[in-house]
Amino acid sequence: MRAKILIVDQELAFTVGLQKELLNKNFEVFVANQKEVALKLAREEKPDFVLLGTLTPRGDAFQLHQWLKKTPMTRGLPIIVVDAPVEKQLLCGWRRDEGLRLEVDDYFRRPIKNSILVHMIEKLLDETTRKIKVLIADDHAVVREGLCALLNLQKDMLIIGEAIDGKDAITKTLELLPDVVLMDIAMPVMNGIEATRHIARDCKCVKVLVLSQYDDEGNIAASKQAGAFDFIPKKSVSSQLLAAIRAAS
Helix, strand or coil: CCCEEEEECCCHHHHHHHHHHHHHCCCEEEEECCHHHHHHHHHHHCCCEEEECCCCCCCHHHHHHHHHHHCCCCCCCCEEEEECCHHHHHHHCCCHHHHHCCCCCEEEECCCCHHHHHHHHHHHHHHCCCCEEEEEECCCHHHHHHHHHHHCCCCCEEEEEEECCHHHHHHHHHHHCCCEEEEECCCCCCCHHHHHHHHHHHCCCCEEEEEECCCCHHHHHHHHHHCCCEEEEHHHHHHHHHHHHHHHC
């Protein structure tokens, strides 16, 4: 899987040059020169790394930094800041008070060679392996505990929440934005099929894997029609689930 890099900066020459070098390293690269574009890309593309440069109006880059650190799906991402050169600091650079509140992995000031930035990105990505974020939705605590035990053994997976019914699953999916939801069918308040339908409609970047002990053709068909990525019989969880999670992410 190619790592995704989000470059946020308003200087065209800088972003074009850095993007070219990152593409040569086989990264997938997205570029934004406005805060709103960057927010949209962060939500939809789920990058593995963010480079924050400078934006106009001044202060937008810091607001984006604050959003990245407060949002569950992005707060663990490695981030580096590339500030404006000294002669442009008062016009478009990061303010002193913003710099004192930064939570980033490294800070650079232009001019800086792209090769140095690429090396740092590669280094930080090696140290921070992207994990697949999983939400477990099942009304039985014993089942949730069993799934947690299995997934916690996987180095590339991270359980970010648990839900006890379909309605709870929808709420936590919207709040946490997991990569994958493991969804039981028979749950109180709202069943898993209906919850899957809501998630598939409202959170297109989230994949739902339906898990059920009732693996008849009717439930399998209903799950697919609701928008589930796959259907996994609970009796086959240990052999099929991990592969399905990786395929869905």
